[in-house]
Amino acid sequence: MEAKRLHSSKEKKIKRREVLGKKKAIDEAIKAASSVKDHLASFLPFRHYDRNGLSVYLESGSGDHLSSPMKQYIQNLLKVNMEGPYGSEWRTEEKVKRREMVAPEARYIFVREAPKTSVDDMSSTMEGIATCTNWVGDGNPVVGFVQYRFIVEEDIPVVYVYELQLEHCVQRKGLGKFLMQLIELIARKNRMGAVMLTVQKANLSAMNFYTSKLRYMISSTSPSRVEPLIGVEKSYEILCKAFDEEAKAKLEENNYIGDG
Known part of the structure; x- marks a missing residue:
């Protein structure tokens, strides 16, 4: 004994x-x-995107080093893109997002218009600035950004995408998919087990983008999976893409995309 x-x-x-x-x-x-101060340094081919009539470049940033114009720009773009999907919850959510925006652990990838060289290009750029962006800071116009963090979910290290926001004029041109592929590469490079994010149920285009085009799954940590009867009343889903068996078991187990 x-x-x-x-x-x-x-x-x-x-x-x-x-x-x-x-x-x-x-x-x-x-x-x-x-x-790591600049996650783009490991992925030089991803610094530029020249497709579908777009010519933009990417740069890294962090929440505790945002200029005042950049803070204002982020707030404005969030309001334009997210006030509709959040509906009556937006006033409360906007305050949360403002705090998240400047957190030291927040990492950014900013999308800027590439500088133009020809007269025609410059004319096109000025027209684009007038109709496409409300950027008022220094440097080339910003037309979108990704905000992400490295955190732990269910004992799995993950990249959590807090925001992927693009101006209307650069949407539906493959840029969002390009940025998410970059985030997945950053996650793998830094030994993260998955990429996760939150999507409003009312944002049908975003839900379709992540689940159909990028093959993200509704996570086992999402309210609709944890407590289905309560989760159905929640306005959001948590999505994920796991890279190894342990992450899949903890974050995607008993998973399905709704049956319609």
Whole structure:
């Protein structure tokens, strides 16, 4: 009996060391990923996007280093794109987003119009600025951004996309898919197990974009999966794309996209 107790105690100690070791590894992965100042540096081909009549380039940023014009721009674009899907919840949600926007752990990829060289290009650019963007800061016009963080969900290190916002004039040109592919590469490069994000149910085009075009799944952490009877009343779903078996088991288990 004594030997059995000793064996059980030893097993518990080993298991505890394994759990602590795994937690340490996850914390170190999050810390390492968050300390990288420019995640684009590892993906030079993704710095520019020249397709479907668009010519833009990307640059990195962080929440605690946003200029005043950039803060105002983010707030304006969020209001234009999200006030409709959020409906009556927008006034409260806007305050939350303003806090999230400037958090030190918030990472950004900004999309700027590429500088034009010819007279025709410059004329086209000026017309685009007048109708497409409300950018009033320094540098080339900003026409969209991605905001993301490295966090832990269900003991899995993940990239959580807080915002993917594009101006109307650059939508439906493949840019959103391009940016999400980049985010997935950043996640894999930094040893994250998945990419996750939240989508308003009312935002049907966004839901279709992520689930149909990009093959994201409704996560097992989404309200509709955790408590279906309560979740049906919630205005959002949590989506994910897992990269390994452990992440899939914890974040995509018993998964399905609604049956209509």
